Amino acid sequence: MGTGMDHSALSARTRAALPGLLAGIERLVTCESPSSDLAAVARSADVVAELGAARLGAAPERIVLDGVTHLRWRFGPGPTRVLLLGHHDTVWPIGSLTTHPFGLIDGVLRGPGCFDMKAGLVMAMHAAAALPDPSGVTLLITGDEEVGSPTSRELIETEASGCAAALVLEASADGGALKTERKGVSRYEVHVQGRAAHAGLEPWRGVNAGVELAHQVLAVQALADPAQHTTVVPTAMSAGTTSNTVPARGRLDVDVRVRSVTEQERLDTAVRALRPVLPGAGLEITGGPNRPPLEARASGDLFDRAARLAARLGLAPLTGTAVGGASDGNFTAGIGTPTLDGLGAVGGGAHSADEHVLVDELPRRTALLAALLADLLAGRPTLPSPCGLTNQRSSSRATRP
Template structure:
């Protein structure tokens, strides 16, 4: 499997990184999709299906008339607001490429296109690049699951873990908001006539934090908190957000059941729990066989042995794994600093990493056609 042309890849990465695409800006995401579609059409000889859902633009290339066998998955939206190129310009210095969203994950999106372009036979391959992943994929989840259905593998071109490690396990995510209703009263004249939402929130925060289980890798973290209106009023309402990360579906279910069973501790108050599981965990079993196959493919290409990592962050790979499709994540760029001022990509890793994806797809297709 030939390594891709690095200067051509860098040109395409620059085109995409310099087209800013904050997730919440539908127009910016659509413009980014236009840029990515032009790159893909040039490389693949075919335009993508342009799919707009709830204002977000997603791109999908499907090859062959038979069923899809391998899904390459990524996103082109970023967490960086418009104007970030002014403070974080696209630069190439030595072996380091910088720019907003370069590592997470515009370089990976370009790698996916170059990897498939190198294949002699693309029948059975689908490339899906979504535009709302950084927001939790509100419009694209069903699309991802539909495209993954029946596939032998989903390969996620998200950025690598530290040192270029592939991501073989990702925690599942649940997001909640706990709301409390009390009753207002003057805090100085007649506080006894009120029902204090802040006191109720204090009870609930402690109860929620107690659902964590470090031995099982489960974190349950109360985050944003608000209550009341003025300093001399018994608060009549309040709320706090909860971020849950779990390694197993069983833990996700346990926490969900306990969250929904919360009961008020302050007489007269009402507790309401909104939200729930957002992404299922990508458990190690879903990636084990694919990682072993990738190791063999890397050896045939003369690449260094691959390493693996379990990470707390989630991706769209959680959805494919949750749907029962074998999934291998972190196949994208090697670098670091996702979402941070230090975001960067190691240029020298791009050709080998892209060749690995291409050869792995070819290997999977060979098995699927037997």
């Protein structure tokens, strides 16, 4: 399928753009943006908007939802065909630059949030700007992904609805692999109701919520299925008030990761079917699916396209991999939009002191992204059949906010 794009010229342009890529990443990294600090996120949005306006020739729409600032660029008068998706919030608290300053040494760029995922935002801007005509592209940059996208999920799903593709600028997996599958995430809280009593005088009059909690930890853990790559992990838990009182209440948090919608539904039914073991104890289960899985069928056609384009650009053969972490790409795949993730920076150490980006890969991956955009705007990809849980929103196009 022809795109009319000169891949040799594109590679040369993105190599020449490296100083601009690095300058943009530095500006974003040195503006700290922890998700929980809405003022910091708003300041970061100002920097993202300024960079994008300079590169793309247009200011973004600012969408503030419950105090969180999101940014959107739409190109052309027609409907969106390709959604570029990223986020500008990070897990790093204010002051992290003091202990983890921005730096560039021996071809390795470092700084809080550089890999996850501020480099990807600058790459997206440069890739869109490289297109002769970006009509049909929407660039959406949200401000709350790291805390589960509570205000942006509906916005993301609305933007992705009806698109031919969603391209997610999250960082690559190990070795630069694209993320062709992401596990779906469910989160639950198991609340235990017991009965308090004096632990020394008459413990038999109590119903020990801590003991009941221990039973539930084992029951929850038994729901995992290694053959299906399903993990069910008891995480935070608490019970009791004082050291000489039979605990009257307890609580257990449960993290579930699955590779398919079917498995997510199985686990949802199983967790809600938990029953107390001790006579007199009670259980209340809250929570449920948080993000649907990004299954291989959502990414297959896009990965094949990207692999062909990588070869034309003279890049190393692309690889794809399944990862346990989730992203906003789970939402776009969940409503049936073909989705390819991990198109951002190559490096490693997300959320850690070793967070870094490999500088030599920045122009290569930017060229690949621009070529993929051009290819998608020129033709029609194969759409996967819609897949979704009962709690997911409709895949029909909604009125945009």
